[in-house]
Amino acid sequence: MSCTRPPSPPRNVIFNINESSLFLEWSPPSDMGGRKDLTYNVMCKKCGAEPRDCELCGEGMRFIPRHVGLTNSSVTVLDFVAHANYTFEIESLNAVSEFSSFPRPVTAITITTDQAGPSLIGMVRKDWASQNSIALSWQEHEQPSPAILDYEIKYYEKEHEELSYSSTRSKAASVIITGLKPTTKYVFHIRARSAAGYSSYSPRYEYETSDETSDMAADQGQVLVIATAAVGGFALLVILTLFFLITGRCQWYIKAKMKSEEKRRTHFQNGHIRFPGIKTYVDPDTYEDPTQAVHEFAKEIDPSTIRIERVIGAGEFGEVCSGRLKSPGKREIPVAIKTLKGGYVDRQRRDFLREASIMGQFDHPNIIRLEGVVTKSRPVMIVVEYMENGSLDTFLRKHDGHFTVIQLVGMLRGIASGMKYLSDMGYVHRDLAARNILVNSNLVCKVSDFGLSRVLEDDPEAAYTTSGGKIPIRWTAPEAIAYRKFSSASDIWSYGIVMWEVMSYGERPYWEMSNQDVILSIEEGYRLPAPMGCPMTLHQLMLQCWQKERSHRPTFTELVSFLDKLIRNPSSLQTLVEDVQGFPESPGDVPEYPLFISIGDWLDSIKMSQYKNNFMASGFTTLDCVSRMSIDDVRRIGVTLIGHQRRIVSSIQTLRLQMMHLQENGFHV
Numbered sequence: 001m002s003c004t005r006p007p008s009p010p011r012n013v014i015f016n017i018n019e020s021s022l023f024l025e026w027s028p029p030s031d032m033g034g035r036k037d038l039t040y041n042v043m044c045k046k047c048g049a050e051p052r053d054c055e056l057c058g059e060g061m062r063f064i065p066r067h068v069g070l071t072n073s074s075v076t077v078l079d080f081v082a083h084a085n086y087t088f089e090i091e092s093l094n095a096v097s098e099f100s101s102f103p104r105p106v107t108a109i110t111i112t113t114d115q116a117g118p119s120l121i122g123m124v125r126k127d128w129a130s131q132n133s134i135a136l137s138w139q140e141h142e143q144p145s146p147a148i149l150d151y152e153i154k155y156y157e158k159e160h161e162e163l164s165y166s167s168t169r170s171k172a173a174s175v176i177i178t179g180l181k182p183t184t185k186y187v188f189h190i191r192a193r194s195a196a197g198y199s200s201y202s203p204r205y206e207y208e209t210s211d212e213t214s215d216m217a218a219d220q221g222q223v224l225v226i227a228t229a230a231v232g233g234f235a236l237l238v239i240l241t242l243f244f245l246i247t248g249r250c251q252w253y254i255k256a257k258m259k260s261e262e263k264r265r266t267h268f269q270n271g272h273i274r275f276p277g278i279k280t281y282v283d284p285d286t287y288e289d290p291t292q293a294v295h296e297f298a299k300e301i302d303p304s305t306i307r308i309e310r311v312i313g314a315g316e317f318g319e320v321c322s323g324r325l326k327s328p329g330k331r332e333i334p335v336a337i338k339t340l341k342g343g344y345v346d347r348q349r350r351d352f353l354r355e356a357s358i359m360g361q362f363d364h365p366n367i368i369r370l371e372g373v374v375t376k377s378r379p380v381m382i383v384v385e386y387m388e389n390g391s392l393d394t395f396l397r398k399h400d401g402h403f404t405v406i407q408l409v410g411m412l413r414g415i416a417s418g419m420k421y422l423s424d425m426g427y428v429h430r431d432l433a434a435r436n437i438l439v440n441s442n443l444v445c446k447v448s449d450f451g452l453s454r455v456l457e458d459d460p461e462a463a464y465t466t467s468g469g470k471i472p473i474r475w476t477a478p479e480a481i482a483y484r485k486f487s488s489a490s491d492i493w494s495y496g497i498v499m500w501e502v503m504s505y506g507e508r509p510y511w512e513m514s515n516q517d518v519i520l521s522i523e524e525g526y527r528l529p530a531p532m533g534c535p536m537t538l539h540q541l542m543l544q545c546w547q548k549e550r551s552h553r554p555t556f557t558e559l560v561s562f563l564d565k566l567i568r569n570p571s572s573l574q575t576l577v578e579d580v581q582g583f584p585e586s587p588g589d590v591p592e593y594p595l596f597i598s599i600g601d602w603l604d605s606i607k608m609s610q611y612k613n614n615f616m617a618s619g620f621t622t623l624d625c626v627s628r629m630s631i632d633d634v635r636r637i638g639v640t641l642i643g644h645q646r647r648i649v650s651s652i653q654t655l656r657l658q659m660m661h662l663q664e665n666g667f668h669v
């Protein structure tokens with residue numbers, strides 16, 4: 001084998017900067033050194049006026065995903081200071097770099113963070129809005145130190161945040177933006193340009209275009225014409241009404257009018273075109289007044305018909321209780337009552353009721369049913385159907401090993417069916433996890449906990465993302481973590497994690513790995529191994545849900561029909577991952593797990609390195625030996641904790657598949 005070399009330095013470093021983040025990207029080295037194990041390190045120095053006045057950037061600066069061992073040729077830098085010179089040195093490395101006696105070649109780039117100056121823009125006001133335009137104005141800075149040449153206005157649809165944006169310029173401190181969509185929320189940022197460059201952007205301002213009806217009112221130029229026409233029209237109306245009343249034709253007219261109004265309403269509701277037969281979800285945030293959304297989708301319940309019995313848990317906004325609801329003319333039913341604790345601010349009330357506005361639009365056996373809301377008296381409450389067995393994760397943990405595979409698949413089928421319904425309605429859940437699924441006494445699972453688009457301040461599962469929001473990392477697809485691309489395909493990823501939680505009876509996904517480690521491992525191709533006793537087909541299905549490329553993941557429709565077939569043909573569930581003798585799938589179907597070269601390496605990856613000596617002392621010194629171990633062997637070498645046994649056995653199964661795959665492809669292991 002010929003010798004290999006360290007790689008040459010990276011090339012063509014480019015950057016993109018805004019007030020809060022700096023994105024660096026480069027091309028791979030021209031010479032890879034004859035190897036494939038290329039990584040990059042990024043070093044940062046903050047420099048003063050003199051090139052010699054440099055110091056290393058402190059801990060305060062953040063690099064996403066990290067600053068050393070990067071496998072992709074880009075990095076995002078956060079928390080830098082304004083008006084500073086930063087020099088970033090990017091080096092490429094491979095496994096032989098450390099043996100080289102030459103200084104490591106680096107590529108450097110110096111960036112001045114001038115962009116982050118003061119905004120120079122006062123409060124931005126909406127002067128008027130029509131169906132397709134919005135007029136904005138803002139205060140000029142009192143004494144603009146450098147004279148302002150013009151303003152740049154950046155805007156985008158709120159729903160498609162940051163995916164694409166438009167911009168326009170204005171010399172004056174006002175602008176009319178045209179070509180917008182009706183009844184759509186837009187986000188605006190404005191910055192000033194002077195001879196010294198750009199100021200930083202103003203804070204975001206959100207304004208909405210109007211719908212057809214208010215458009216008329218806003219068009220002030222036409223008011224006079226309308227007024228004149230109205231007077232004439234009114235006179236004509238009086239004459240016609242008298243005529244119809246006299247001739248008895250009025251009733252016919254009123255009926256026809258009501259019919260056409262009803263038709264109009266079903267087709268066009270709050271700016272959302274609705275086609276008869278296909279129901280679509282309406283985002284309550286598109287209502288200017290959120291109370292109106294609640295009243296449109298949820299029934300107001302008279303609190304005297306609710307009997308609260310006991311507290312069953314703590315929700316995000318207050319206690320969750322069980323009780324009874326006796327609506328007039330209906331039989332009494334058990335209900336769960338979510339309450340909004342006293343001392344709330346308006347925003348909390350709105351966020352709390354948002355869930356009801358969402359839930360009230362759904363009607364499906366696998367979606368929690370909303371009975372109604374209490375908004376006109378205190379406490380504010382959301383009343384939903386009662387689910388005797390509480391949330392799925394706690395339920396499974398309590399009944400570890402109690403169900404047949406078919407029962408578990410039945411639960412999964414129910415969840416997939418509820419999710420298919422949501423996805424058909426155009427609703428993206430964003431927070432699907434076993435803790436957000438409830439189980440009733442018939443083991444029917446129903447999707448619950450809607451409305452995660454706000455920041456959940458105290459959710460222990462949520463972690464900050466680069467864009468400032470909080471996301472439950474372990475359940476979330478990589479593209480949703482990286483750039484908030486939430487879609488039914490990202491819900492599919494979360495569904496795969498729920499499958500894993502169900503098949504492992506409520507085990508915590510990725511165990512106690514940190515959120516950051518989860519993100520990195522996923523990026524490197526690691527996927528959760530099959531839980532103990534999990535049919536091979538189901539693990540394969542999970543792996544499909546965790547395809548990096550979201551268009552390669554199955555849809556909920558496909559999942560439901562696949563699970564249906566499994567239930568009809570249970571023999572396909574008999575092959576457990578631990579029993580696999582051959583590997584029927586084509587090599588392309590094998591997920592690319594990282595290959596481990598030593599036992600220590602492998603145990604580290606599953607955070608079980610404390611057992612390294614147990615393996616070694618018992619003669620399990622190669623990965624090949626380990627891949628043949630049974631659960632009894634694992635117990636025998638001294639792994640006594642059930643959770644640890646499970647984790648090790650699960651990983652051994654994956655290791656076994658990997659070994660077989662390699663052997664089949666002619667590798668010696």
Ligand code: ACK
Binds near residue numbers: 320388438
């Ligand atoms: O795991 P749990 O017993 O089930 O604890 C949580 C708690 O309230 C906070 O969400 C329980 N819970 C929520 N909604 C319902 C419901 N509709 N029926 C029964 N329990 C519920 C949940």
